[in-house]
Amino acid sequence: MAEKSRSYYGFKRTWSDERCVVELLLHELAAHKSLTRRVLLKRVLAFADPFFSITEEHANELLNQLLLQGDILTGGYGILAGAPLRGVVFPDEHIRVLCALPTSMLEELLGLSLESAGHCRVSRELALCTEKIEQLGGGVITLADWLGLDDADVVDDKWLSSWEARVELAEEVASLGEIFGELRPQCYQPTKDRLQYRCWEGVDELCTFSLLRVRADRGYRHVLAKPGGEGIRFLECMPEDVARLCYAFDRLNDVPTKIHVEGRSEEDVLLYLENMLPVPEYRYLLSVIKDVMRDTFPMKFLLKRSSFEALQRLFERRLGVLFVSEAEVS
Numbered sequence: 001m002a003e004k005s006r007s008y009y010g011f012k013r014t015w016s017d018e019r020c021v022v023e024l025l026l027h028e029l030a031a032h033k034s035l036t037r038r039v040l041l042k043r044v045l046a047f048a049d050p051f052f053s054i055t056e057e058h059a060n061e062l063l064n065q066l067l068l069q070g071d072i073l074t075g076g077y078g079i080l081a082g083a084p085l086r087g088v089v090f091p092d093e094h095i096r097v098l099c100a101l102p103t104s105m106l107e108e109l110l111g112l113s114l115e116s117a118g119h120c121r122v123s124r125e126l127a128l129c130t131e132k133i134e135q136l137g138g139g140v141i142t143l144a145d146w147l148g149l150d151d152a153d154v155v156d157d158k159w160l161s162s163w164e165a166r167v168e169l170a171e172e173v174a175s176l177g178e179i180f181g182e183l184r185p186q187c188y189q190p191t192k193d194r195l196q197y198r199c200w201e202g203v204d205e206l207c208t209f210s211l212l213r214v215r216a217d218r219g220y221r222h223v224l225a226k227p228g229g230e231g232i233r234f235l236e237c238m239p240e241d242v243a244r245l246c247y248a249f250d251r252l253n254d255v256p257t258k259i260h261v262e263g264r265s266e267e268d269v270l271l272y273l274e275n276m277l278p279v280p281e282y283r284y285l286l287s288v289i290k291d292v293m294r295d296t297f298p299m300k301f302l303l304k305r306s307s308f309e310a311l312q313r314l315f316e317r318r319l320g321v322l323f324v325s326e327a328e329v330s
Helices: 002-009 017-032 037-048 056-069 103-110 126-135 143-147 157-168 176-180 239-252 279-288 305-319
Strands: 034-036 072-074 079-082 086-089 095-098 115-117 120-123 139-142 186-188 200-202 210-216 219-227 232-236 258-263 268-273 291-294 299-304 322-325
Touching: 002 017, 017 034, 017 037, 017 056, 017 072, 017 079, 017 103, 034 037, 037 056, 056 072, 056 279, 086 126, 086 143, 095 126, 103 120, 103 126, 120 126, 126 139, 139 143, 143 279, 157 219, 157 232, 157 239, 176 219, 176 232, 186 239, 210 239, 219 239, 239 305, 268 305, 279 299, 279 305, 299 305, 305 322
Parallel strands: 086 139, 258 322
Antiparallel strands: 034 079, 072 079, 086 095, 095 120, 115 120, 186 200, 186 210, 210 219, 219 232, 258 268, 268 299, 291 299
């Protein structure tokens, strides 16, 4: 049945169930232009069952990867839309093609066969692919522009203090009930050896500067808040800021997020990713890996040792991450 479904949808026989679900996500978004996360996942799961083995949680993780790498964009109120056609030029002269079109449509549009790098689409014909993208009105950008590291601040106490100062300047003062209505907010409270997504605890009162969230119709609403004599001053957070803020609060509370690594050989290292990374750092990881060994949490990536050492220095400096070695090869 799975083989017939691959043929029906135009999927390649070698594609895994995960890759097929990624293609369904792209297909649905291309067909409808924009959808809420909930509706997109509901439609894709309806198409996937019973052909592909996938859970809603797994499909949501795959959707997050498309958002992080730039095939899909998120707008206000959690609306998802396809990203415009772009190419990212890598130093080894391959080009990654980003947009929300499924691969079969994208290959037909470009007149090129595309390879896969994780869930990214890649062409080794740099000059020809660049020409095709530009002819179609798309843009070709550098690796540095795609990563966005130059525009993303280092997560440290100084950076978090700047957010706290912005909250203190907020004009509106309210109670938790006035901010969130009848919903009980959760506060991000980092704890040693707990994954970030398990660090959200329900609160009824606020004692200090905190990152809060409540479930909204299209995901979560996040707020930075600080209590004072007159009440609580607060500031709405954009989705792209939340991951960086979590790492900042980890650092502030001296409970750094851990990334586990394992020596695979004298040349290679396995990296296990259990927490979401901010977009620039995640894209940097995608740019240096040799292979994706597992694409759902805990995600597993294979890197050259030289690439890992550079990544380790960057992540430690920018996010305060603690790397834990599981088993090094002597």
